[in-house]
Amino acid sequence: MKKKVCIVGLLLVLMVSFAFASGSSETADKTSGSSKPLSVMIWDSNQEPGIRAIIDDFTAKTGISAEIQVVNWDNYWTLLSAGAQGGSLPDVFWMHSNESQRYMSNKMLLDVTDRIKKSSAIDLKNYPADIIGLYTDGGKNYALPKDIDTIALWYNKTLFDEAGVAYPDETWTWDDVYTAAKKITKPDGSVYGYVNVNTNNQAGWYNLIYDNNGYVISEDKKTSGMDLPQTIEAMKFMEKLINEDLMPPQHVMSESGDDVLFQSGKVAMTTQGSWMLAAFRDNAYTMANCDVAMLPKNAKTKRRSSIYNGLGWAIAANTKRADDSWKLVEYFCSKEGQLKQAQLGVTMSAYTDTSDAWKNSVPQFNLQAYLNMQDDMVIRPYSKNTVKWENAVLESMLKVWTKEITMEAGCKEAAALMNAILAEE
Amino acid sequence: MGKRSLHNATTRESFMWGWILILPTVLGLLVLNIYPMLMTVYQSFCKTGDFGRGNVFIGIKNFQKLYLDSSVGQAVINTLKYTLFQVPFSVVIALVLAVMLNRNIRGRSTYRTIFFLPMVVAPAAIAMVWRWLYNSRFGLINNLFNSDINWISNPKLAVYSIAVIGIWSDIGYNMILFLAGLQEVPKDFYEAADLDGASGIQVFRHITVPMISPTLFFVIVTRMIAAMQVFDLIYMIMEKSNPALAKTQSLVYLFYQSSFVERDLGYGSTIVVLLLAIILLLTVIQMIAQKKWVHYN
Numbered sequence: 001m002k003k004k005v006c007i008v009g010l011l012l013v014l015m016v017s018f019a020f021a022s023g024s025s026e027t028a029d030k031t032s033g034s035s036k037p038l039s040v041m042i043w044d045s046n047q048e049p050g051i052r053a054i055i056d057d058f059t060a061k062t063g064i065s066a067e068i069q070v071v072n073w074d075n076y077w078t079l080l081s082a083g084a085q086g087g088s089l090p091d092v093f094w095m096h097s098n099e100s101q102r103y104m105s106n107k108m109l110l111d112v113t114d115r116i117k118k119s120s121a122i123d124l125k126n127y128p129a130d131i132i133g134l135y136t137d138g139g140k141n142y143a144l145p146k147d148i149d150t151i152a153l154w155y156n157k158t159l160f161d162e163a164g165v166a167y168p169d170e171t172w173t174w175d176d177v178y179t180a181a182k183k184i185t186k187p188d189g190s191v192y193g194y195v196n197v198n199t200n201n202q203a204g205w206y207n208l209i210y211d212n213n214g215y216v217i218s219e220d221k222k223t224s225g226m227d228l229p230q231t232i233e234a235m236k237f238m239e240k241l242i243n244e245d246l247m248p249p250q251h252v253m254s255e256s257g258d259d260v261l262f263q264s265g266k267v268a269m270t271t272q273g274s275w276m277l278a279a280f281r282d283n284a285y286t287m288a289n290c291d292v293a294m295l296p297k298n299a300k301t302k303r304r305s306s307i308y309n310g311l312g313w314a315i316a317a318n319t320k321r322a323d324d325s326w327k328l329v330e331y332f333c334s335k336e337g338q339l340k341q342a343q344l345g346v347t348m349s350a351y352t353d354t355s356d357a358w359k360n361s362v363p364q365f366n367l368q369a370y371l372n373m374q375d376d377m378v379i380r381p382y383s384k385n386t387v388k389w390e391n392a393v394l395e396s397m398l399k400v401w402t403k404e405i406t407m408e409a410g411c412k413e414a415a416a417l418m419n420a421i422l423a424e425e
Numbered sequence: 426m427g428k429r430s431l432h433n434a435t436t437r438e439s440f441m442w443g444w445i446l447i448l449p450t451v452l453g454l455l456v457l458n459i460y461p462m463l464m465t466v467y468q469s470f471c472k473t474g475d476f477g478r479g480n481v482f483i484g485i486k487n488f489q490k491l492y493l494d495s496s497v498g499q500a501v502i503n504t505l506k507y508t509l510f511q512v513p514f515s516v517v518i519a520l521v522l523a524v525m526l527n528r529n530i531r532g533r534s535t536y537r538t539i540f541f542l543p544m545v546v547a548p549a550a551i552a553m554v555w556r557w558l559y560n561s562r563f564g565l566i567n568n569l570f571n572s573d574i575n576w577i578s579n580p581k582l583a584v585y586s587i588a589v590i591g592i593w594s595d596i597g598y599n600m601i602l603f604l605a606g607l608q609e610v611p612k613d614f615y616e617a618a619d620l621d622g623a624s625g626i627q628v629f630r631h632i633t634v635p636m637i638s639p640t641l642f643f644v645i646v647t648r649m650i651a652a653m654q655v656f657d658l659i660y661m662i663m664e665k666s667n668p669a670l671a672k673t674q675s676l677v678y679l680f681y682q683s684s685f686v687e688r689d690l691g692y693g694s695t696i697v698v699l700l701l702a703i704i705l706l707l708t709v710i711q712m713i714a715q716k717k718w719v720h721y722n
Contacts, residue, residue: 007446078685085476102688106475199666251578254666255560388687394665402668 038066038321038328039090043076046278050346057340058331064324066092077387084108089316091325095143097134097309097382098390104137105384110315113140115326121334127350130379131310143312144333145350147341149274150306150373151203151295153177158289159184159191159268168269168293170372174208174237175299177269181246184268193246195267196238197253198397201390202307202380203273204258205397208234210305211298216381216393222422226393227415232408234298239400239407250401262286271295274348274370281345281362294369306373309380310350384425392417468694475688487695496671497679497696501703503584504675508652511588511595516645518592519599524633526600527607537604541597548594552661555590559662575669577662583669587658599644606640607633638719646711653704656681676700 042051048070059065069090071079077099083089084103095103103109116122124132127145135143155168163184168176181193196204209216214231217224225231241247248261262270263283272280280286297304313332315325331337338351345361348354348370355374359367383389393414400410469487471480491497526536543551558565559576567573576586610633618628634641656677663670674682676696684693 007442011445081476081685081688102475106478108476197666199664250666250668251575252562254664254668255556255578256563257664385687388689391665391682391687398666398668401666 035065038064038092038325039069040066040328041069041071041076041080041090041093043071043073043094044275045070045072046275046282047346050278050341050344053344054332054337054340055328058328058337061331062327064327066328087318089318091319091321092313092315092328094146095135095312095314097380098386100134100143100312101137101382101384103314104135104142108317109135109142110317110319110322110325111140111142112144112315112326112329115330116141116144119330121330126335126352127333128310128352130308130377131312131350134310134379134382135312135314143314144329146311146313146332147347147350148308148310148374149347150308150370150377151207151271151273152292152306152369152373153295154262154270154272154276154280154286154290154292156262156265156268156290159265163268167291168296170294172293172296173299174211174296177296178237178240178246181241181269182244185246189248190266192248192261192267193269194241195247195253195258195261195270196241197258198250198401199394200258200271201394201397202309203271203276205235205238206307206381207271207295207305208237208298210307210378211301211303213301213303217383217418217422221383221425224389224415224418224422226418227412232411235407235411242401242403250398253401262290265289274367277345277347277362277365277367280365287364290365292365292367292369294372303376304373305376305378307380308374308377383422385421389418389421392421465694465697468691469698471691471694473688473690477690480691483691487692490692491695491699496674497676497699499671500674500676500679501699503673504653504655504700504703506584507588507591507655507675508649510585511591511652511655512645512648514588515592515595515599515648516641519596519644520603520634520641522596523600523603523607524629527604537600540600543594544597548657549661551590551594552658555658556662559586578667578669580669580672583663583667583673587655587662587673590658590662591652591655595648599648602640602644603637606637610636635720639721642711642715642719646708649707649711650704653700653707676703 040051040055042048048068052068055066055068076094080089080093080099084106089108095109116124122144124141128148131145131148132141135141135145153168153172157167160167160180163180165180165183168180177194184191184193186192206216209225209231212230212234214228214234215225216231247253248267253261256264258267258270259272259276259279261267262272263280263286265285280290295304295306313329315322315329319325332341333351335351335354338349338354339357341347342349342354342356342358343361345358348358355371359371361367396410396414396417399405399413400407405413468480470482470484472483472486473480522540526533526540530536556577557563561567561573561575561578564576566576575582577583614632614636615628618632623631653675654677655675659673659675659678660681663673667673676699680693680696680700683696684690
């Protein structure tokens with residue numbers, strides 16, 4: 001009898017503790033209400049300190065606090081979609097053109113069209129139309145533009161000096177890059193002139209394609225442009241760099257990463273997006289030895305294009321704190337928030353005329369180069385299932401980068417795979 | 426003794442209590458293991474929409490796609506290469522170590538702790554350290570031995586390099602299990618062998634191994650099932666741009682890419698069903714072979 005009482009008692013305790021474990025957090029929610037922090041999710045740890053500072057200013061103004069969760073790019077979308085499927089998205093999070101169509105068409109994002117109209121701080125005229133378009137579906141807005149980013153050419157002044165080559169400037173064409181790389185690359189493999197791993201497309205070889213008036217995806221998002229003669233001609237430049245060993249071997253670029261090799265002084269030139277500023281600013285070597293110039297132009301077409309993209313601040317459609325979340329997003333995208341973002345050197349803000357603040361945030365670098373690239377911008381290639389065809393294209397490019405197939409064969413294969421995936425959309 | 430009948434009050438009571446006490450585990454198994462497994466098999470016959478909505482039943486189309494997918498075939502070979510390299514080595518090394526650490530030598534507990542340590546370290550930490558060790562230009566191994574081997578980017582070598590990490594992490598766990606099994610071997614056998622003048626190796630072959638063959642069987646089967654599911658090491662050590670990835674990615678890696686990166690959960694489930702079938706087949710073969718070499722008292 002005693003044993004039975006003990007066992008029943010244990011079971012009761014277990015069951016009661018389970019009931020309270022889930023219940024207690026709910027009661028805490030109800031009592032604390034607005035003092036509980038909003039959940040904010042981002043993927044760039046380099047931008048976190050700046051965003052943290054902006055949130056602190058917001059909290060000082062409104063009393064609403066927010067917590068940032070950084071999930072790196074590779075895991076961000078997996079986590080977000082698991083949350084979306086399970087009905088537990090963070091309150092506020094970053095949205096990207098790769099995935100925005102999917103989230104909008106499935107009604108995962110809060111419709112903010114009316115809030116924008118009523119807001120005094122937000123006027124859509126002040127943001128690039130292309131970026132607003134990324135986050136618009138059926139005439140309604142689902143996210144506010146956070147920033148824009150362009151691509152530029154970073155170079156190592158010390159390595160250039162050692163080889164006696166003049167620094168890149170606005171007259172440079174891609175042929176000048178080739179000549180410089182040839183002079184700087186050392187035969188023993190300790191220094192290479194250029195670096196661009198196959199997976200660095202947005203900040204890398206995509207720009208070459210558009211310079212030559214080719215394209216990656218057609219305007220109507222139905223066909224691939226990878227097998228166009230202009231595209232293949234442009235990509236043959238990369239093939240030249242690969243075949244003449246002016247870049248580290250693929251396995252080195254893959255194991256260590258473009259930016260790491262650049263920050264370690266192993267490569268003299270690399271094209272990188274403006275979001276890398278924080279990383280290069282915080283690295284003592286790059287601060288002392290490196291600088292940035294505009295992307296070279298195409299010798300034939302004279303075109304100097306830059307892929308650009310802009311992230312959006314989105315609110316979960318099923319958030320329990322829509323008003324507070326909107327206040328936070330409104331602050332992020334207001335002139336004040338955007339100026340702060342630029343001054344802290346986080347990224348180039350989407351709000352017009354805030355770029356000077358970003359440019360001046362790190363005077364040691366020639367950040368005007370990034371601003372100048374805004375003259376000819378092409379939105380990052382995207383569609384409903386961007387990731388699927390992007391991965392297929394990258395796999396074909398991997399074979400080219402490891403010298404298994406020619407660039408022409410690789411581009412044709414990539415186009416075929418891409419067209420098959422686009423047909424399924 | 427007759428059939429146990431439920432008409433007896435005490436057997437009925439103990440039957441009921443037995444069920445009440447195992448109910449939490451059984452519920453957990455049903456909800457968290459069995460039901461998802463059945464749902465996965467169902468999903469392999471569907472094309473999944475965004476965010477798990479709108480499952481469209483498409484019959485065996487996913488399986489046809491699987492059959493024609495060359496990367497799946499290669500992944501099966503990769504996974505088998507990994508398993509057939511990792512399991513035997515980790516078992517043999519752990520067995521030898523267990524036998525050696527079964528004797529009363531000085532510092533025995535220290536040695537046992539050292540060999541068990543890899544088990545308590547987080548897999549992410551292990552991956553980061555080995556990634557640095559294996560780096561072809563700047564890693565410790567190549568710089569220490571002045572070699573220029575592409576440990577994790579040579580397609581022929583990478584899967585075995587990853588298997589070495591697997592062997593290193595599993596030795597501790599296997600060793601503990603073998604040590605437990607060794608305690609069950611009666612000392613009389615060893616004494617008798619000693620009297621008969623048997624050498625160490627003979628004792629090992631004819632007494633130790635047969636006596637712990639149940640433990641050995643358990644370890645081999647469970648380690649093989651775990652090895653077939655390798656994912657985290659490959660995911661954390663090799664980037665998508667790694668030239669050796671195609672010859673190293675395992676079935677679970679392909680499943681992750683398909684289900685979570687490309688959001689094609691139907692096809693991902695198909696890959697998992699294939700993996701399930703392969704593991705089932707290998708386990709059945711082992712169970713049958715069990716009768717030949719495992720000695721139960």
